[in-house]
Amino acid sequence: MHHEKHSFCRICEPFCPVVASVDGAGKVVSLRPDESHPSGGTACHKGLSFLDVHNDPDRLDHPLRRTNGREQPRGLFVETDWNPALADIGARLAAIRDAHGPNAIAGYLGNPIAFDAPAYAAYLPFMEAVGSRMRFGANTQDMVNKLTGAGHIYGSTRSALIPDLHNSDYLLCMGANPKVSRWTMASIPNDGLDILRKLRARGGTVRFINPRRTESSTEEIGPTHFIRPGTDVYFLAALLNAIIARGGVDRERVARFGKNADALFDFAARYPADRVAAVTGIPVAEVWLIAREICEAPSAAVYMSTGVSQSRQGMLAYWLSEMINFVTGNLGRKGGTIKPNGLIDAFPPMVGSQQVSTSVGDFTLPDPIGPGLLPTTMLPDLIEAGDVRALILWSGNPLISTGGEERMRKAFEKLDLLISIDIFRSATAELADYVLPATSWLERKDINLVGMGMQAIPYVQYTEAIEAPGGNRRDAPWILARIAQEMGIASVFDENPGIEDVSGAIIDQLLANRGLTRAQLASMPSQTLLLDPLDPESFYTRCLRHPDGRIDCCPPAFAEAGLFERCDRIFDELAGEPDDMLKLVNIRTPYHHNGWMPNVARFRRGRNAENPLRIGPADADRLDLFDGDQVRIVTQEGGVDAEVLVDASMGPGTAAMTHGFGNHRTYGMRVAQRRPGVNVNAVMPMGPEAFEPLSNMSWISAVPIRIEKIDRPE
Numbered sequence: 001m002h003h004e005k006h007s008f009c010r011i012c013e014p015f016c017p018v019v020a021s022v023d024g025a026g027k028v029v030s031l032r033p034d035e036s037h038p039s040g041g042t043a044c045h046k047g048l049s050f051l052d053v054h055n056d057p058d059r060l061d062h063p064l065r066r067t068n069g070r071e072q073p074r075g076l077f078v079e080t081d082w083n084p085a086l087a088d089i090g091a092r093l094a095a096i097r098d099a100h101g102p103n104a105i106a107g108y109l110g111n112p113i114a115f116d117a118p119a120y121a122a123y124l125p126f127m128e129a130v131g132s133r134m135r136f137g138a139n140t141q142d143m144v145n146k147l148t149g150a151g152h153i154y155g156s157t158r159s160a161l162i163p164d165l166h167n168s169d170y171l172l173c174m175g176a177n178p179k180v181s182r183w184t185m186a187s188i189p190n191d192g193l194d195i196l197r198k199l200r201a202r203g204g205t206v207r208f209i210n211p212r213r214t215e216s217s218t219e220e221i222g223p224t225h226f227i228r229p230g231t232d233v234y235f236l237a238a239l240l241n242a243i244i245a246r247g248g249v250d251r252e253r254v255a256r257f258g259k260n261a262d263a264l265f266d267f268a269a270r271y272p273a274d275r276v277a278a279v280t281g282i283p284v285a286e287v288w289l290i291a292r293e294i295c296e297a298p299s300a301a302v303y304m305s306t307g308v309s310q311s312r313q314g315m316l317a318y319w320l321s322e323m324i325n326f327v328t329g330n331l332g333r334k335g336g337t338i339k340p341n342g343l344i345d346a347f348p349p350m351v352g353s354q355q356v357s358t359s360v361g362d363f364t365l366p367d368p369i370g371p372g373l374l375p376t377t378m379l380p381d382l383i384e385a386g387d388v389r390a391l392i393l394w395s396g397n398p399l400i401s402t403g404g405e406e407r408m409r410k411a412f413e414k415l416d417l418l419i420s421i422d423i424f425r426s427a428t429a430e431l432a433d434y435v436l437p438a439t440s441w442l443e444r445k446d447i448n449l450v451g452m453g454m455q456a457i458p459y460v461q462y463t464e465a466i467e468a469p470g471g472n473r474r475d476a477p478w479i480l481a482r483i484a485q486e487m488g489i490a491s492v493f494d495e496n497p498g499i500e501d502v503s504g505a506i507i508d509q510l511l512a513n514r515g516l517t518r519a520q521l522a523s524m525p526s527q528t529l530l531l532d533p534l535d536p537e538s539f540y541t542r543c544l545r546h547p548d549g550r551i552d553c554c555p556p557a558f559a560e561a562g563l564f565e566r567c568d569r570i571f572d573e574l575a576g577e578p579d580d581m582l583k584l585v586n587i588r589t590p591y592h593h594n595g596w597m598p599n600v601a602r603f604r605r606g607r608n609a610e611n612p613l614r615i616g617p618a619d620a621d622r623l624d625l626f627d628g629d630q631v632r633i634v635t636q637e638g639g640v641d642a643e644v645l646v647d648a649s650m651g652p653g654t655a656a657m658t659h660g661f662g663n664h665r666t667y668g669m670r671v672a673q674r675r676p677g678v679n680v681n682a683v684m685p686m687g688p689e690a691f692e693p694l695s696n697m698s699w700i701s702a703v704p705i706r707i708e709k710i711d712r713p714e
């Protein structure tokens with residue numbers, strides 16, 4: 001006898017509502033969109049294919065203990081029980097902390113933890129209990145620039161806004177491809193871009209700024225203005241200049257809510273459109289056209305996403321995009337950018353930045369009690385130097401998702417202890433001393449925590465575990481709490497020794513912020529409570545957390561960190577580059593999503609099995625390249641070989657590859673290993689020049705490459 005349960009997908013920001021059909025044995029047999037859900041009830045093929053991940057025979061069922069040396073690329077593992085595994089891990093971590101201090105224990109937070117509310121909430125208290133500031137994570141390859149930027153501009157990392165697409169008359173969309181990747185840091189229902197069609201239908205305009213024409217940029221939705229990769233900050237400065245020159249600044253609003261506006265305008269003045277056009281590739285007339293449209297639109301939003309974030313100056317670009325929204329009067333305004341209601345409508349002040357001194361230099365940990373992370377590009381150096389001796393990975397796979405794979409592998413061999421908490425034996429887990437089996441999102445209770453405060457339709461949804469955990473899998477918060485207990489540091493077991501449902505207790509605490517309980521939510525349709533919409537203008541009273549309650553239009557920390565001088569230096573570098581310089585950017589396809597899908601056979605068939613190097617026809621002609629040619633892609637970090645795919649969507653001077661591939665040594669994921677593809681991140685820059693100071697965001701896109709043809713044997 002089948003029955004149905006409401007839940008939601010936890011792969012990306014929309015948290016799409018789904019209905020799981022469960023058979024008499026308690027197994028989920030199918031997933032479909034929850035069409036009755038107030039968010040509109042849509043879900044994409046990736047989420048609806050999640051049973052392929054959940055039921056994968058390569059899923060981890062039991063804790064694994066390594067029996068051979070980490071210098072062996074293929075781990076030999078034996079199954080073990082939780083108690084001996086956790087006792088050994090706890091004792092070894094405690095010994096490392098006692099001998100080398102708490103910072104010798106580092107944590108790395110993978111992207112899936114952002115979609116696991118109890119684990120996300122458990123991570124910071126665990127690291128605080130350890131006493132370690134060595135916090136790393138996939139966010140430095142994704143969007144930590146936005147969080148840190150919001151902290152400096154608004155005073156709280158939680159104050160980042162989203163475009164009000166339901167009401168907007170104009171969208172300038174930069175470095176994003178929402179048709180394929182949805183909206184980063186904006187939880188907007190996955191509606192196949194209907195929201196943009198409606199914007200157009202009410203007479204609005206959408207323009208994309210991208211180095212390639214993405215699937216989102218169609219005649220129906222809006223055109224692409226091709227930008228040279230990594231030059232967005234200069235385009236935005238030029239756009240701000242043009243807006244100022246047109247008289248598009250809402251001086252009254254800026255004076256009322258802002259400070260340091262003159263310093264912002266002085267910065268922008270360095271980069272007028274006619275100075276930057278040759279660097280950005282966007283003609284002066286197009287900058288002025290966009291400036292006029294933004295000034296004349298009844299409401300407008302500039303939105304920038306991952307493509308910009310990853311390209312060397314992500315926080316400065318975020319700052320300028322926010323400032324354009326602010327000075328034009330569109331920030332905190334219907335149809336502009338808004339800060340929606342959330343489960344926790346609180347905006348803790350960013351507690352400055354903390355200096356972390358190490359043998360390889362001093363680093364800034366932004367917002368140490370918030371989402372701040374140290375630069376992942378420095379992790380191998382910190383391990384090699386002996387500063388980091390143990391590493392705990394929470395659903396993290398840094399060998400594939402960060403730069404410099406070979407450097408990272410060599411460094412990981414030197415660790416005293418490497419722990420991976422995951423649902424698979426990933427490429428990085430293959431090197432671990434212990435691989436601890438976590439639950440999938442169908443096996444754990446949860447709420448849509450991270451999406452809240454960023455939702456176009458604000459709601460809180462609760463889900464039970466839809467299926468009992470298979471094998472000996474446990475929720476990540478329980479695993480962390482048990483490790484803490486074995487280390488003899490603070491854990492949830494101190495106050496509640498017998499607690500089994502650690503995740504439930506964390507969810508109860510989170511819901512209590514709104515006076516809610518799990519039982520209340522469980523009794524509601526789709527287990528969902530719609531939150532009241534808020535007046536967009538309330539942003540100015542709810543979300544500004546500098547002591548003076550103002551928006552800092554030019555945070556002094558930017559100049560102190562040397563970001564403006566660096567910006568000038570990079571501009572000179574770019575201006576001096578040869579015209580035929582190729583830059584490598586990231587591209588996501590509908591069949592890949594970071595590390596979620598590499599072992600799903602149906603997503604690894606035909607062209608989807610590989611991640612070719614895409615290059616535009618003009619560049620292919622110039623380099624005498626054809627589809628299927630083998631080339632070596634060379635950067636300062638090394639080279640990888642790939643097959644060429646000539647792709648007319650690519651702008652001039654732009655090459656693109658999909659990351660998340662390169663699994664030829666991922667022996668625990670058999671489909672991924674048979675269809676490994678190329679780890680393009682292996683040649684992304686590493687070290688002190690490879691991250692943006694202050695935000696610690698990795699430079700992992702818009703990277704200069706050289707292409708060497710590999711001749712086929714006659």
Ligand code: SF4
Pocket residue numbers: 009010011012013014015016042043044045046047048182190
């Ligand atoms: S859009 Fe994201 S959250 Fe929604 S179903 Fe697809 S993968 Fe899941």
